Amino acid sequence: xxxxxxxxxxCAALFAAVWTGAVAAADPAPTLTDADEIVDRAxxxxxxxxxxxxxxARMLITDSQGRRQLRQFTVLRRDEADGGDQxxxxxxxxxADVRGTVYLVEKHTDRDDxxxxxxxxxxxxxxxxxxxxxxxxxxxxxxxxxxSGRLPDADHHQLVETTDEHYVLRHEPHDPDTVEFAExxxxxxxxxxxxxRIDYTNAAGTxxxxxxxxxxxxxxxxxxxxxxxxxxxxxxxxxxxxxRNIAYDIGLPESVFTERSLRAPPRQxxxxxx
Amino acid sequence: MKRLLAAGLIAGVLGITAxxxxxxxxxxxxxxxxxxxxxxxxxEPDRPVWSGFVELAGGTQVVAGETPRDAxxxxxxGQAETEWLGEGYTLSFKGEVLxxxxxxxxxxxxxxxxxxxxxxxxxxxxxxxxxxxWGTGDLLFLNDLFPKDFESFFAGRDDEYLKAPxxxxxxxxxxxxxxxxVVWTPEFEPDRYLDGERFSLFDPAxxxxxxxxxxxxxxxxxxxxxGELALRLFKRVRATEYALYAYRGYFKQPSAxxxxxxxxxxxxxxxxxxxxxxxxxxxxxxxxxxxESRDDGNGDxxxxxxxxxxxxxxYERELITNLTGAVQYYGERIADYDALRSSAPNRExxxxxxxxxxxxxxxxxxxxxxxxxxxxxxxSPSDEDYHLRPTVSYRVSDTWxxxxxxxxxxxxxxxxxxxxxxxxxxxxxxxxxxx
Numbered sequence: 001x002x003x004x005x006x007x008x009x010x011c012a013a014l015f016a017a018v019w020t021g022a023v024a025a026a027d028p029a030p031t032l033t034d035a036d037e038i039v040d041r042a043x044x045x046x047x048x049x050x051x052x053x054x055x056x057a058r059m060l061i062t063d064s065q066g067r068r069q070l071r072q073f074t075v076l077r078r079d080e081a082d083g084g085d086q087x088x089x090x091x092x093x094x095x096a097d098v099r100g101t102v103y104l105v106e107k108h109t110d111r112d113d114x115x116x117x118x119x120x121x122x123x124x125x126x127x128x129x130x131x132x133x134x135x136x137x138x139x140x141x142x143x144x145x146x147x148s149g150r151l152p153d154a155d156h157h158q159l160v161e162t163t164d165e166h167y168v169l170r171h172e173p174h175d176p177d178t179v180e181f182a183e184x185x186x187x188x189x190x191x192x193x194x195x196x197r198i199d200y201t202n203a204a205g206t207x208x209x210x211x212x213x214x215x216x217x218x219x220x221x222x223x224x225x226x227x228x229x230x231x232x233x234x235x236x237x238x239x240x241x242x243x244r245n246i247a248y249d250i251g252l253p254e255s256v257f258t259e260r261s262l263r264a265p266p267r268q269x270x271x272x273x274x
Numbered sequence: 275m276k277r278l279l280a281a282g283l284i285a286g287v288l289g290i291t292a293x294x295x296x297x298x299x300x301x302x303x304x305x306x307x308x309x310x311x312x313x314x315x316x317x318e319p320d321r322p323v324w325s326g327f328v329e330l331a332g333g334t335q336v337v338a339g340e341t342p343r344d345a346x347x348x349x350x351x352g353q354a355e356t357e358w359l360g361e362g363y364t365l366s367f368k369g370e371v372l373x374x375x376x377x378x379x380x381x382x383x384x385x386x387x388x389x390x391x392x393x394x395x396x397x398x399x400x401x402x403x404x405x406x407x408w409g410t411g412d413l414l415f416l417n418d419l420f421p422k423d424f425e426s427f428f429a430g431r432d433d434e435y436l437k438a439p440x441x442x443x444x445x446x447x448x449x450x451x452x453x454x455x456v457v458w459t460p461e462f463e464p465d466r467y468l469d470g471e472r473f474s475l476f477d478p479a480x481x482x483x484x485x486x487x488x489x490x491x492x493x494x495x496x497x498x499x500x501g502e503l504a505l506r507l508f509k510r511v512r513a514t515e516y517a518l519y520a521y522r523g524y525f526k527q528p529s530a531x532x533x534x535x536x537x538x539x540x541x542x543x544x545x546x547x548x549x550x551x552x553x554x555x556x557x558x559x560x561x562x563x564x565x566e567s568r569d570d571g572n573g574d575x576x577x578x579x580x581x582x583x584x585x586x587x588x589y590e591r592e593l594i595t596n597l598t599g600a601v602q603y604y605g606e607r608i609a610d611y612d613a614l615r616s617s618a619p620n621r622e623x624x625x626x627x628x629x630x631x632x633x634x635x636x637x638x639x640x641x642x643x644x645x646x647x648x649x650x651x652x653x654s655p656s657d658e659d660y661h662l663r664p665t666v667s668y669r670v671s672d673t674w675x676x677x678x679x680x681x682x683x684x685x686x687x688x689x690x691x692x693x694x695x696x697x698x699x700x701x702x703x704x705x706x707x708x709x
Binding site (some may be wrong): 112125 | 309318326327359364392394398400401404405406407432433434436437448453508510513515549552555556557590591592595596598639641643644669671672673675708709
């Protein structure tokens with residue numbers, strides 16, 4: 001059981017159900033020049049598609065020695081407001097030692113997130129204190145922040161290049177002591193505003209970490225990243241994440257995101273076509 | 275002999291662990307999940323999925339002393355669980371086979387066999403054998419009066435085994451302005467108390483620590499008239515969780531003596547409350563409980579425990595990245611202490627009126643959470659005793675896990691809760707293979 005704590009302990013919460021895109025524009029979008037506006041659009045595209053959503057997710061974790069681990073879970077997401085607070089419920093189905101574990105997160109933009117973890121072996125609803133958001137999410141190479149979204153206000157943004165396909169931006173943290181990077185660069189798709197690649201640079205000027213969107217499909221008009229890869233460029237470890245059975249605006253009520261769902265996961269909403 | 279056995283088991287566990295890494299590397303190119311991944315999500319089959327583990331564990335005492343056995347843990351355990359999902363119900367099962375070499379016993383245990391049914395939109399019913407937990411304490415229980423298994427806890431089994439299952443019906447009702455839960459346990463389910471079979475204890479008759487032989491065998495209330503009823507009302511307002519509790523049943527430990535001089539469980543009614551909320555970058559929790567001893571209203575019957583107040587305050591926060599720290603202060607006050615003192619047959623071993631206990635937890639995660647180092651300490655300034663629990667757990671792969679740790683006890687007096695266990699200090703190692 002200790003290990004299950006460990007899997008969830010510090011890493012915080014959850015998944016923005018998926019990286020999703022804003023409604024694909026029919027006409028070519030006008031070229032933007034304001035970095036903050038591009039970042040806000042990207043934040044909405046990647047983390048706030050529809051009013052709510054459901055997705056199944058799978059992670060393949062490969063360490064630097066080639067050893068592999070898997071995680072499988074279903075995510076329910078509900079937005080209080082676009083760009084604002086969100087709720088997540090994550091129900092793990094594999095592997096055996098985390099099966100039945102449920103994670104509930106209320107993401108806040110103005111204070112620390114509220115997080116709970118249900119450990120079925122003990123019937124324990126464990127509340128988790130706020131922690132460093134740049135630590136491993138359930139043993140993978142993803143950080144909490146990669147999947148729930150880094151607040152746009154946390155960094156200073158600069159548009160460095162506009163190519164045919166991408167806006168290329170450089171971001172520097174307002175508070176360098178709270179993060180492990182010195183800066184990062186994103187390649188944001190000019191059509192759908194999804195971040196297609198993020199390179200993290202350390203204080204020595206070395207790119208040590210990369211997140212890439214490998215596959216994008218459109219569901220209910222929302223371009224959505226369905227395959228993504230994070231690489232630890234120093235050690236060689238990677239985590240690949242895939243999503244399926246994606247649905248938006250399924251009408252998730254607020255009551256799904258309560259203690260009740262920890263002990264009795266809401267099958268009606270978790271199963272596809274439920 | 276038993277010490278040899280424990281040493282052998284520990285060596286065996288370590289030996290198998292040396293094999294585990296290559297085994298898991300093989301697995302990653304073998305069948306199962308990897309194929310499912312490459313096949314792009316083979317759907318979950320309609321039939322129930324079975325999962326579980328096999329675990330080998332060994333432990334031995336680390337100090338010379340009088341104990342029933344040198345080995346404190348030596349067992350092979352298999353667990354299997356599944357769920358049947360029906361139209362409008364879920365039937366869940368978790369069962370175990372345990373061969374316990376220390377007690378020379380092989381047993382089957384059902385930890386869960388329960389039917390879960392939503393009734394209407396606002397009620398959940400769960401009936402059958404199940405593990406039950408509530409309250410805010412970390413390894414301290416005030417309003418959680420569901421059965422615990424302290425022998426497992428002190429022998430180095432997984433934390434999961436601190437909670438013993440009950441045969442009960444749990445009804446949970448949810449509403450915007452209040453949630454309520456009632457748990458009815460038709461027949462009293464006591465704690466799995468320390469009976470002296472595995473550990474030496476304080477023997478009141480001898481006035482000293484020793485091997486209790488024959489083991490303690492408490493008279494347990496049974497039949498439907500012995501049922502327990504537990505209630506929790508709870509609500510969250512923004513980030514703060516509030517709860518009120520009530521319980522009618524028995525003290526969960528055999529702290530009373532019946533007319534035949536046998537240990538037994540005294541009738542008890544409890545009331546309590548708890549609060550949990552973020553504070554600074556951490557979490558603070560507070561809990562209070564009043565235990566009313568129904569057969570000892572004046573507190574002057576030495577055979578029946580007195581009424582008691584218990585309280586707790588705790589704080590937890592991340593100290594640095596991947597290192598979490600937590601502290602708790604816990605207090606107990608015995609009511610009508612003067613009456614108890616004047617009627618006590620032996621004042622020397624009488625518990626203090628006030629008992630205080632401090633706990634500290636440190637938990638460090640490394641190597642992308644595959645390695646966990648932990649330390650949990652109980653220290654009682656009033657009883658002058660302690661219990662330390664260092665642990666290390668390594669998740670070798672999705673299927674293999676190696677855990678090791680120690681349970682260290684000590685104290686100035688022989689009759690206090692942790693002090694009496696001094697000779698039973700032990701180290702253990704466990705190897706688990708999930709399937």
